[in-house]
Amino acid sequence: MIEKDSGDTKGKIITTARVLFADYGFEGTSIRDIAKAAEVNVASVNYHFSNKDKLFAEIVRAGYIECSQNLRLKYEQDRPNLEDTLIYLFRYFMNKSHDLITISKIMMSTQHAHHLTSQGTEDEFFGPPGGKVIADAIMNEVGKKVSEEDMHWALKCLFSHVVHTSIMYNCCFKNNPNIPFTTDTDIEKNIRRLCRVVIEDLKKS
Amino acid sequence: MIEKDSGDTKGKIITTARVLFADYGFEGTSIRDIAKAAEVNVASVNYHFSNKDKLFAEIVRAGYIECSQNLRLKYEQDRPNLEDTLIYLFRYFMNKSHDLITISKIMMSTQHAHHLTSQGTEDEFFGPPGGKVIADAIMNEVGKKVSEEDMHWALKCLFSHVVHTSIMYNCCFKNNPNIPFTTDTDIEKNIRRLCRVVIEDLKKS
């Protein structure tokens, strides 16, 4: 489990590394970069994590599980409808964009793909984390039984939209205020609209 | 412009490097890796491209423009409807997945973001290439005037779905035949369905 930066060396390394890995990738981030940014000694990284690969694995694993659990918890507590569930996921990705970006990059690298397999979570087939909760929210929304095919279609439409938009927002939009319809308010409106349209279609079939 | 592998050293380097860069990233791919895989001498890479950065820039630029132009050409020639345009884009991403993946990774790295700006193409605000053609296809499909807001929404829904699905297909699905509804036939059905649903909504508003 990733702890918040609490002054301790190990925590500072993790907090710093998850940002650097996301931005520069695994190979693009050296242990020295991490140590320097975290203001800890170079040797402490290998002392606490044995090697660079294990540090990376721990960050990926923790970020993935944290997201899944967080979304599941929120869903169980507040029972938001589908729209609000997706908005919550979007906002989560905004705040934890590092983890989403790191996981997306890993997914696209055969080299590090093993960091994403056999994580023992419920979301292993949906790429970035959170898929299972959305499926539950969809089921709840439509009311009647949703066929497996319909469910997969809806999930992919909604999920790909939220993920893609979150990445685009973090990587392009938020630094270019001139691009039309790319404020977070606009994006949330777009997510809600797609929700309604998809659900409407599910109810018809 | 990227030439097909024609036996010449420069061509072999480009053909090999675009695959390696996509898979292992810029920092994860050494000049030696490229030279070895392309079966050329190490020094020839720097001889033909001056340095690693310029080789990368050339591959990115060429892949980006190639995709935009290819889609535009196809569209002008056959005048496919929106569904077929997106299917064409999806199939293009299947065959040229390297370029899509490389561009996506760049987008997620502040470090290399400059390789994507001021490319002088018409798609600069739509992330991965091809956006403008889809906009035209949407306009054509709906018939009546589409508001700017509606257009942005539709574009993002359709585009994010095709891009995200293409990446997922290449990175996860095609090696895991057990995951349900992830054959290319399934995916194309999903794309067509989303098309119909989005267009239907545009016609209503």
Place this chain on the structure above:
DNA sequence: GTCTATAAATAGATAGAC
């Protein structure tokens, strides 16, 4: 646990023979 020093490997880039 934290530091310095260093080993061992690998990186990008270039010089110069052919």
Place this chain on the structure above:
DNA sequence: GTCTATCTATTTATAGAC
């Protein structure tokens, strides 16, 4: 244009003093 050899810098990782 292609090759070998090499320079310089940087990398991960570890050994050993404190």
